Amino acid sequence: MKEPPIDRVLFTAEQVEARIRQxxxxxxxxxxxxxxxxxxxLKGSVFFLTxxxxxxxxxxxxxxxxVSSFANQRGGxxxxxxxxxxxxxxxxxxxxxxxxxIIDTGFTTRYLMQHLATREPKSLSICTLLDRTxxxxxxxxxxxxxxxxxxxxxxxxxxxxxQLYRNLKYIAALNVEAS
Ligand code: IMP
Ligand code: MG
Numbered sequence: 253m254k255e256p257p258i259d260r261v262l263f264t265a266e267q268v269e270a271r272i273r274q275x276x277x278x279x280x281x282x283x284x285x286x287x288x289x290x291x292x293x294l295k296g297s298v299f300f301l302t303x304x305x306x307x308x309x310x311x312x313x314x315x316x317x318x319v320s321s322f323a324n325q326r327g328g329x330x331x332x333x334x335x336x337x338x339x340x341x342x343x344x345x346x347x348x349x350x351x352x353x354i355i356d357t358g359f360t361t362r363y364l365m366q367h368l369a370t371r372e373p374k375s376l377s378i379c380t381l382l383d384r385t386x387x388x389x390x391x392x393x394x395x396x397x398x399x400x401x402x403x404x405x406x407x408x409x410x411x412x413x414x415q416l417y418r419n420l421k422y423i424a425a426l427n428v429e430a431s
Contacts (some may be wrong), residue, residue, distance in 0.1 A: 283308075285311070296410045348375065378395050405426050
């Protein structure tokens with residue numbers, strides 16, 4: 253395969269692993285023996301979700317949903333989000349944590365939080381691998397965040413460019429022009 257047109261590694265595999273362990277320790281302390289349902293957003297959050305789940309000591313359940321979002325493509329119309337695959341099981345009365353790869357404009361997360369809230373979970377929180385605040389348009393309450401990033405397009409740890417590079421163990425800024 254062609255080498256990814258990486259401009260700069262923002263976080264190495266070791267930094268990502270260490271930070272996920274820290275955040276998992278915070279979440280474990282918060283939930284202790286309470287059951288927690290992690291909700292992953294396909295496909296971007298899968299790598300982060302599984303790495304996080306393996307470090308948690310609280311009892312964990314998983315479910316996934318998928319969205320199609322025009323905001324996923326830069327230059328696309330932001331804010332138009334649609335559920336492409338819904339949860340398999342009810343979350344009523346459960347402690348639920350939405351696990352995101354990146355919160356950018358905030359449109360996807362806000363839409364998903366509203367969607368999940370209608371299912372009446374006991375609690376609802378947000379955990380994201382990356383937070384790119386310079387591009388935020390709608391505010392969302394982030395409970396746990398691994399890294400803040402500058403206004404650069406990034407790949408790795410689940411994040412893709414044209415479906416590639418999700419499996420990179422590190423997080424890198426992509427030289428989009430060169431790819
Ligand atoms: P938002 O609705 O603008 O917050 O968009 C969030 C979604 O856009 C994420 O879940 C990603 O799928 C996608 N996305 C945003 N920024 C990047 C990036 O830098 N690399 C890869 N995907 C991204
Ligand atoms: Mg994507």
